[in-house]
Amino acid sequence: MTRTISPKQHYDLIIIGGGIYGSVLLWEAINRGYNAVLVESGDFCSGTTANTAKILHGGIRYLQSLNLRRIKESSHDRQHYCKLAPHLTSPLPSLMPTDRSLSRNRWIMGAGFYGYNLLLRIFAQGEVDPVFLKNGLISQAEMIDRVRWLDPKRVTGAAQWTDAQVNNAERLGFSFVKTAMDAGADAFNYLRVKEILSKRGAVTGVVAVDQLSNKTVALSGDLVVTTTGHWSRHLLSPLCPSIPSTHHFQRAVNLIVPLSLSSYALGLKVKKPSGPPERRLLFASPWQGQTLFGTWYFKGLLPPAEDRGRVTDDEINHCLDEINLTFGNLELTADDCSLIHVGHLPVDSKERLMEKEEIIDPHRHGGPTGLYAVQGVKYTTALSVAKKTFQLLEKRTLSQRPITHRATTSLYGWESDQSDLDPISTLKEPIRAKLSPMTLERLARNYGTVMKRIVEWDVRQPSLLEPLPGTDNTLCAEIPYLLENEAVYRLSDLLVRRMGLGGEGRPNTDTIAFCASQMSSYLGWTPDQEKREISSLIGHYNR
Numbered sequence: 001m002t003r004t005i006s007p008k009q010h011y012d013l014i015i016i017g018g019g020i021y022g023s024v025l026l027w028e029a030i031n032r033g034y035n036a037v038l039v040e041s042g043d044f045c046s047g048t049t050a051n052t053a054k055i056l057h058g059g060i061r062y063l064q065s066l067n068l069r070r071i072k073e074s075s076h077d078r079q080h081y082c083k084l085a086p087h088l089t090s091p092l093p094s095l096m097p098t099d100r101s102l103s104r105n106r107w108i109m110g111a112g113f114y115g116y117n118l119l120l121r122i123f124a125q126g127e128v129d130p131v132f133l134k135n136g137l138i139s140q141a142e143m144i145d146r147v148r149w150l151d152p153k154r155v156t157g158a159a160q161w162t163d164a165q166v167n168n169a170e171r172l173g174f175s176f177v178k179t180a181m182d183a184g185a186d187a188f189n190y191l192r193v194k195e196i197l198s199k200r201g202a203v204t205g206v207v208a209v210d211q212l213s214n215k216t217v218a219l220s221g222d223l224v225v226t227t228t229g230h231w232s233r234h235l236l237s238p239l240c241p242s243i244p245s246t247h248h249f250q251r252a253v254n255l256i257v258p259l260s261l262s263s264y265a266l267g268l269k270v271k272k273p274s275g276p277p278e279r280r281l282l283f284a285s286p287w288q289g290q291t292l293f294g295t296w297y298f299k300g301l302l303p304p305a306e307d308r309g310r311v312t313d314d315e316i317n318h319c320l321d322e323i324n325l326t327f328g329n330l331e332l333t334a335d336d337c338s339l340i341h342v343g344h345l346p347v348d349s350k351e352r353l354m355e356k357e358e359i360i361d362p363h364r365h366g367g368p369t370g371l372y373a374v375q376g377v378k379y380t381t382a383l384s385v386a387k388k389t390f391q392l393l394e395k396r397t398l399s400q401r402p403i404t405h406r407a408t409t410s411l412y413g414w415e416s417d418q419s420d421l422d423p424i425s426t427l428k429e430p431i432r433a434k435l436s437p438m439t440l441e442r443l444a445r446n447y448g449t450v451m452k453r454i455v456e457w458d459v460r461q462p463s464l465l466e467p468l469p470g471t472d473n474t475l476c477a478e479i480p481y482l483l484e485n486e487a488v489y490r491l492s493d494l495l496v497r498r499m500g501l502g503g504e505g506r507p508n509t510d511t512i513a514f515c516a517s518q519m520s521s522y523l524g525w526t527p528d529q530e531k532r533e534i535s536s537l538i539g540h541y542n543r
């Protein structure tokens with residue numbers, strides 16, 4: 001099967017960049033009744049979005065700067081994601097020791113948490129999920145009981161709060177794209193925009209190149225919004241050379257290690273080989289049976305400029321030294337890491353991380369009308385930013401359309417109004433009986449209500465309910481379902497982002513070989529192409 005790209009004749013809106021920001025923007029567009037298209041040069045959510053530390057923040061960090069607006073947006077978006085995709089999100093209890101310093105003083109933090117709980121209630125107008133109100137202080141004895149290797153002399157207790165965590169951030173992002181596609185929007189992965197077109201000072205569309213066939217495609221539209229992160233300046237500067245150098249970016253890094261350190265996310269002050277610890281915090285979060293450590297920030301991007309994110313060996317060793325000193329002498333080496341996440345985050349001219357998104361109108365800097373650039377700073381707040389973007393577009397350019405009632409708008413993967421539905425209970429008993437509890441649990445966590453369609457994909461082929469070679473709980477039936485329904489064109493789309501298996505570390509060699517051969521027959525790859533796909537997937541794990 002080869003894919004064909006057949007765009008509509010004209011769009012109200014062309015969105016360039018299918019990370020979480022572009023994906024949610026497409027969904028918002030379709031909910032508002034616009035005829036929109038999303039164009040992504042790689043796979044959906046394979047850029048910085050794939051490298052998030054998976055935390056849906058409730059905004060507690062903005063208490064320090066008293067940024068109430070950010071607390072409101074973060075806590076609202078966190079709750080909204082959890083409602084839309086209960087299968088892909090879960091509460092993340094978090095702990096941060098208090099000590100005798102002013103910045104970690106127990107009573108100051110206690111007062112802060114009291115105020116935070118109050119704000120959550122006010123912002124959610126009483127409808128806040130009680131799990132997110134478990135914020136306060138615990139005693140020194142309780143903290144030491146929970147984290148036994150902590151030095152009791154250094155802590156006076158701990159602040160505890162609950163955030164949310166995404167188990168597959170790429171799949172959650174893709175769910176917005178798929179929902180929009182099912183409702184009539186177009187979305188093309190592996191289509192790279194090489195030029196934004198304009199005529200008489202107004203945007204008219206884009207020219208893009210299909211990265212799979214090398215064919216050129218033209219799309220016509222009234223408005224173009226870029227959500228292309230650090231790649232934006234390549235697209236914008238030819239049209240608008242005087243645009244303030246959209247942003248500077250830093251690389252942000254997380255390391256994932258297959259060890260279970262704690263059932264809490266722990267934020268500890270970074271220890272140094274000698275002297276008191278730094279004020280900076282390092283987090284260790286439990287994620288898919290592993291521990292995700294982060295986040296470190298390194299200045300400058302490594303060439304080539306279009307890079308998806310790399311770190312040097314020295315930088316990795318620096319991260320490991322800090323982990324080993326801070327988290328109880330773990331003695332980890334680079335070989336212990338199952339994955340290294342690297343993404344790009346915007347910083348200001350003083351190299352400080354930006355706290356707030358920017359919606360830039362290049363027309364104000366001499367560019368054409370109808371062009372906007374959105375630069376997000378957190379996965380969490382993509383929902384609020386999409387709404388704000390449309391408020392601006394509707395004020396300036398787009399004419400408002402009636403909004404589909406949001407409370408009933410479900411997301412692909414959770415096509416139900418009940419957030420406590422058990423997707424396993426929707427399966428027919430004979431099929432359910434054939435699958436192990438662990439397999440059912442994994443399918444429910446990754447696919448939600450879509451698991452039913454997967455296990456019932458072709459009941460005449462019982463072998464589809466067998467585990468994939470090299471796995472215990474991933475089914476053969478996932479491959480044909482995903483190939484047929486989820487815009488899968490490359491091996492990493494399947495294994496890393498849709499199944500989530502390769503998002504947790506390098507899959508088993510037998511699993512890779514089996515999936516590659518199945519994709520080969522479905523997509524008509526040549527033997528050489530199949531080999532290239534396998535080595536490109538393996539390259540994904542060697543940053």
Ligand SMILES: Cc1cc2nc3c(=O)[nH]c(=O)nc-3n(C[C@H](O)[C@H](O)[C@H](O)COP(=O)(O)OP(=O)(O)OC[C@H]3O[C@@H](n4cnc5c(N)ncnc54)[C@H](O)[C@@H]3O)c2cc1C
Pocket residue numbers: 016017018019020021022039040041042043044045046047048049050051052053054055056057191192193194227228229230231232235251252253254294295341342343344345375376377378379380381
């Ligand atoms: C290490 C790390 C940890 C983080 N942890 C968290 C966290 O715990 N919680 C949180 O809320 N946030 C976190 N963040 C921030 C969050 O991940 C980002 O803010 C968010 O993912 C940015 O999404 P985006 O859509 O703007 O960018 P991206 O995901 O980079 O998307 C941009 C897309 O544009 C595409 N593109 C570029 N050029 C073109 C072109 N010419 N044509 C078509 N497409 C193009 C790219 O391929 C890419 O997919 C973290 C970030 C990092 C790096």
